[in-house]
Amino acid sequence: MQKLLSIAAVGLLSLAGYAVVAGEADSGLKVGDSPAAFNVLDCSGPSEGTSLCYRCKYGARPTVAIFTREINDDVVSLVQQIDEQVGENQDKKLSAFVVLLTDDPDANQPKLKKLATDKGIKNVPLTVFDGVAGPPEYKLAEGAAVTVLMWNKSNVKVNKGFEEAKLSKDDVTTVAKNTSKILN
Numbered sequence: 001m002q003k004l005l006s007i008a009a010v011g012l013l014s015l016a017g018y019a020v021v022a023g024e025a026d027s028g029l030k031v032g033d034s035p036a037a038f039n040v041l042d043c044s045g046p047s048e049g050t051s052l053c054y055r056c057k058y059g060a061r062p063t064v065a066i067f068t069r070e071i072n073d074d075v076v077s078l079v080q081q082i083d084e085q086v087g088e089n090q091d092k093k094l095s096a097f098v099v100l101l102t103d104d105p106d107a108n109q110p111k112l113k114k115l116a117t118d119k120g121i122k123n124v125p126l127t128v129f130d131g132v133a134g135p136p137e138y139k140l141a142e143g144a145a146v147t148v149l150m151w152n153k154s155n156v157k158v159n160k161g162f163e164e165a166k167l168s169k170d171d172v173t174t175v176a177k178n179t180s181k182i183l184n
Helices: 002-019 054-058 073-088 105-119 169-181
Strands: 040-042 063-068 095-102 126-130 144-152 155-163
Touching (some): 095 105
Antiparallel strands (some): 063 144
């Protein structure tokens, strides 16, 4: 009996290790899921100042969606690298957008606009979503500071979630390189 309990305990610990690895968090739509429509307020993109659905606007195009509850240097670095990828892959119609999840969209709108200008972010609209939980259909984990979803033809191909303050420079580089998984 004790041997059986030990085996069960090892199995549970293995599963727990699978859910969160090296600062990663289980957050967001799963690979194979289809992303749903939701509205954001565009702060720096082509539709600046208006509410729209980038999921709808981009349709079946390869798309990177970065959901974040904080803007820090690592998130800015990730956005800059994704912005570069979008610029380099315009022929493949790569698209992206950032969604700041906040309870105060009005206060964050000018901050995002300034960030885009100061950091030269040209290809990735910075947007706000009213509510830190995010769109309910996306199942963003409460403990995830950043969730990156990549899809093509309405099919999620990449899902990376990161706990607060756990998005390293290596993570940023790896996530940016993952755009190759969604290019046609």
